[in-house]
Amino acid sequence: xxxxxxxxxxxxxxxxxxxxxxxxxEGLSEPWLSAREGEGTYSPLDVVAHLTDNEDVDWMPRLLxxxxxxxxxxxxxxDREGFRxxxxxxxxxxxxxxxAAARRANLELLEKLELAPSDxxxxxMHPALGRVTVRQLLAGWVxxxxxxxxxxxxxxxxxxxxxxxxxxxxxxxxGDREPGKP
Amino acid sequence: xxxxxxxxxxxxxxxxxxxxxxxxxEGLSEPWLSAREGEGTYSPLDVVAHLTDNEDVDWMPRLLxxxxxxxxxxxxxxDREGFRxxxxxxxxxxxxxxxAAARRANLELLEKLELAPSDxxxxxMHPALGRVTVRQLLAGWVxxxxxxxxxxxxxxxxxxxxxxxxxxxxxxxxGDREPGKP
Numbered sequence: 001x002x003x004x005x006x007x008x009x010x011x012x013x014x015x016x017x018x019x020x021x022x023x024x025x026e027g028l029s030e031p032w033l034s035a036r037e038g039e040g041t042y043s044p045l046d047v048v049a050h051l052t053d054n055e056d057v058d059w060m061p062r063l064l065x066x067x068x069x070x071x072x073x074x075x076x077x078x079d080r081e082g083f084r085x086x087x088x089x090x091x092x093x094x095x096x097x098x099x100a101a102a103r104r105a106n107l108e109l110l111e112k113l114e115l116a117p118s119d120x121x122x123x124x125m126h127p128a129l130g131r132v133t134v135r136q137l138l139a140g141w142v143x144x145x146x147x148x149x150x151x152x153x154x155x156x157x158x159x160x161x162x163x164x165x166x167x168x169x170x171x172x173x174x175g176d177r178e179p180g181k182p
Numbered sequence: 183x184x185x186x187x188x189x190x191x192x193x194x195x196x197x198x199x200x201x202x203x204x205x206x207x208e209g210l211s212e213p214w215l216s217a218r219e220g221e222g223t224y225s226p227l228d229v230v231a232h233l234t235d236n237e238d239v240d241w242m243p244r245l246l247x248x249x250x251x252x253x254x255x256x257x258x259x260x261d262r263e264g265f266r267x268x269x270x271x272x273x274x275x276x277x278x279x280x281x282a283a284a285r286r287a288n289l290e291l292l293e294k295l296e297l298a299p300s301d302x303x304x305x306x307m308h309p310a311l312g313r314v315t316v317r318q319l320l321a322g323w324v325x326x327x328x329x330x331x332x333x334x335x336x337x338x339x340x341x342x343x344x345x346x347x348x349x350x351x352x353x354x355x356x357g358d359r360e361p362g363k364p
Contacts, residue, residue, distance in 0.1 A: 012210055013338065020205040024198055032194065129348035139345035140353065146339035147355035153332035156195065163321035166311035171322065173329035176358050 007115055010138045011107055017145045018100035021048060024152070025092060033092060035159045037177065044152045046083070048095045051148060053083035055102035059141040060109065066124030066134055067113070074125040189297055192320045193289055199327045200282035203230060206334070207274060215274060217341045219359065226334045228265070230277045233330060235265035237284035241323040242291065248306030248316055249295070256307040 025033065025044055033045045042050060062075045087095060113119075120135040132140075157173045168174055207215065207226055215227045224232060244257045269277060295301075302317040314322075339355045350356055 009211065009213070012214065016206055016210075020202045023202040023205050028194055028198075029191065031191070126348065129351065132347060132349070135345065136347035136349060139342040139347075140349035143339045143342050143346050143349070143353045143356065146335045147353050150332045150335035150339070150355045150358070153328045153335065157325045157328035157332070160321040160325050163317065164325050165314060165318035165321075166308070167314070167318060167322035167325070169311065171325045171329050172359065173332045174325065176332070177354065 006120060006135065007110065007138065010142050011110065013142045014103065014145060015107055017051070017149070018096065018103050020149075021051075021099070022096050026096065031159065032156055035155050037155055037158060042148075042151065042155070044155060045092055045095070047148045047152055048092065048099055049083040049087040049090065050080070051145070052095055052099040052102060053086055054078070054144070055099060055106060057082070059137065059144070060106040062124065063110075063134060063137055066122055066137070067119070069124075071123055071125040071131065074127050077127045188302060188317065189292065189320065192324050193292065195324045196285065196327060197289055199233070199331070200278065200285050202331075203233075203281070204278050208278065213341065214338055217337050219337055219340060224330075224333065224337070226337060227274055227277070229330045229334055230274065230281060231265040231269040231272065232262070233327070234277055234281040234284060235268055236260070236326070237281060237288055239264070241319065241326070242288040244306065245292075245316060245319055248304055248319070249301070251306075253305055253307040253313065256309050259309045 025048065028044075034043045036043045036046075057076070058078050065073055065075060087098075090098070115134065120133065120138070122134050123131050124134075124137070126132050154173050154176055157171070161168070161174050164171060164174070207230065210226075216225045218225045218228075239258070240260050247255055247257060269280075272280070297316065302315065302320070304316050305313050306316075306319070308314050336355050336358055339353070343350070343356050346353060346356070
């Protein structure tokens, strides 16, 4: 069997995120779902809303823009708080369904594009980061999912930061992204 | 409805880990499952084996030891590489089933114990950390799951560390636990 292509590899990870979020978060009690690391940071519920918003306006629309217009049309800047307007009052179950449907549609479209290796080298213009390739965009989409999955684990863990007592020394996640740490 | 007790809250998180690992990892291709941050670190597959090993010899056996013997019998030191001897050659699917069964049995036992608030204050002796309470042990068990879930997200993400190009600036997980960082 041939090794998976870069696109197939990305789809492997991207296709799993909705299902694993459902298994992880559905039915969790409110104190877990609304836990946060501090003012202006995302709770697990916020993360699902943010990922859903991204699915509608970020990765896939930008990919299509690159394929159609290259660097001629820079991406629309992404609003990291945009999900609060669009999905601020949505309960988790509705968000999970919405995210799963949007992700599925985007991945079906991605497969239909049948990107060739030369397509992965095509370039677009990010409003802040400058020139980016389709390859980088696909990798960024994957790592964006993973950075937010790591965030959920970290945010849930920090609810018990003090409760673990001396075990804190062994539980590295409690020291990640602490204020004052580079 | 009464808010969940500390034990119920812990069970909420602990009971979800096997299912979410299954959704996340089952069917992923080898390059993802065997990705590592460096020599002596865990791949996603290693994490599942380590969690399974823990389920057999760490959290629940120690909890029972505290309830029976208090501080009189210190915990057996835990071997972080013990999973390699026990499960080194197990494929992911077999590990996932084994982990799910062991976790389910442990949580059934935990519920049967019907721990009272006073039980949560009982103390045992950790061979390196000293005196610990049942409350800290339960919280440690939860955060241990979460630290390894964060690790899986981080390890998968770092496969694409270079591929994301300029997006790296926005993808915090790529900078977590980097060598030379405190």
